[in-house]
Amino acid sequence: MIELRHITKVFGAGDTTVRAVNDVSLNVRPGEIVVIMGPSGSGKTTLVSIAGGLMKPTDGTVTVDGQDITTKSERQLPRIRLTTMGFIFQSFNLLSNLSADENAAIPLLLAGQGKTEALQKSREFLTRLNLSHRLHARPRQLSGGEQQRVAIARALVNNPKVVFADEPTANLDRAIGHQVMQLLCSVGCEQGKSVVIVSHDERIKDVAHRVIYIEDGKLVREEPGQHNRVCTMKNHSFK
């Protein structure tokens, strides 16, 4: 569950201020997949960074899993991100010297789990994402689609409440990108995560429950997605 209340972000000062996000409010329920679309520079990344506790808003509050993260200190935020959030990036951002299963196990290890246990869990996730044959490969030995699936495993392995993905398909071939998003959404949906995906890719709309459009930092439009085509909800109902 994630709630954004009147989020505003202003960069710079004086003549050069940029209002990157302008009074955006948004709720994402557990098991719900929201895609944020909008032109370049409209404030999508800024919004997701604030929602993910990586950036402080100028105004407004972010509540994740019941706690207001905008009031948390820099010392408290890493733990909150580690235990309640998962992140997926455009350029995959795997650790180049670690194997696929080690990469996906990182959040568990950072949280203090034993290596054997962590690797076992990570391998389960990778197997679910059809990577059982690539567990020990290094990122450079993997295709883009495979790397992004490892990144998805890494984002989900800690059983977070919320998953943020910024342009997760931008570096992927369209068909592959779509498959990878279907995987993310079916797993996310099935496990009752709130998933926020920023994308330019129109085809991703069909994995979402809702599509939100922002322009110049403002939420301008919202339309329902066609999630039911790919994601059958098992444990959740929406009111």
Add this chain to the structure above:
Amino acid sequence: MPTLLIAIRNLFGERGRFIITVTGVTFSVVLIIVLQALYQGWTAKMGQYIEAQDADLWVAQAGSRDMSHSISLLPSSAKQTITDLSSVASVTPFIGKRVGLEIKGKDRIIYLVRYDPTATVGGPVKLIEGRANLSAGEVIIDRVFANNTGFKLGDTITVGNESFTIIGLASGGDLVAMSFAFISPADADRLFQLPNLTSYFLISVSPGADREQVAQAITTAVPNSIVYTKEEFIEINGQFIREAFLPIILVLVLIGVATGIAVIGLTIFTSTIEKAREYGVLKAIGATGGQLNRVVAIQSLTSGLIGYAIGVIVSFLLGIIVGRFVPEFVVRFRLFDFAWIFALAIVMALSAALIPTRRIASINPADVFKA
């Protein structure tokens, strides 16, 4: 521990850089260990002759210090005075003189000693080759001196306008800058021109006697004398090395430490900059600053410890191999030195790890969303 996993994978994932780091640390550790071992070796060498003599006390002229740099002259008649004191078991005069020689175009110094083959102290420490029963016109030289000059048994050494035939090679008489050589009493008396004088008296005290008390008694009985215990005299003979080399060694050790810190620091810093994005990703995922600093510290420590281990091995090998070809390369390895150099290597590695911590602290995790 995720920090250990990431650190080790990073280190071995960049093999070239790792080898450079370890080589740099090894160099620095070898420099420090070898210098320290040479220093200890030389200091020990200055005392080894005294150590080998079966004498509890050395009586010298007041004001004289070590054998290499000062002159000690005492009246031979003091022998009787000392012998008459209680608790003195034996008194042996030791008379010697430093002489400069030019051998094959090189200046050498030998410490000529009047050696009475019947005496039990004051002679060669150990005969390696030839014989020890000196007659007039014969000399016993040290093995190290023989190695340095190429002299062999049967060769002739010229001192002033006298010639001596080498009849024996001894060990244990090398003082780095000079070495002991032994000639017959008749030759010594003629050559030294110091009638009724001796340099030192070597004293054995009676079993169970208090050496300090005997020393005190001798000082009082023999005017213008100073009495050293064996240990004090060894200490004083090593002092020159300490005073002359300690400042140089200190400077070189500092250079070694600076080299070590610079090599680890630079490689770890460039690696951190190259991996800034990965550190940013870890931060975004939820790693704490402390965890990231630990990743860097472990990399640095691992390089430091492996470099130290190789450095110890290389130093030992150098000690064995170089020592065989260069007689002055006298090393003495002490556990204590390995211990403090180990601690130094850790300090070096940790200081180097401090360099990139500021860089890590400045990484903004939000930047990872930028493609």
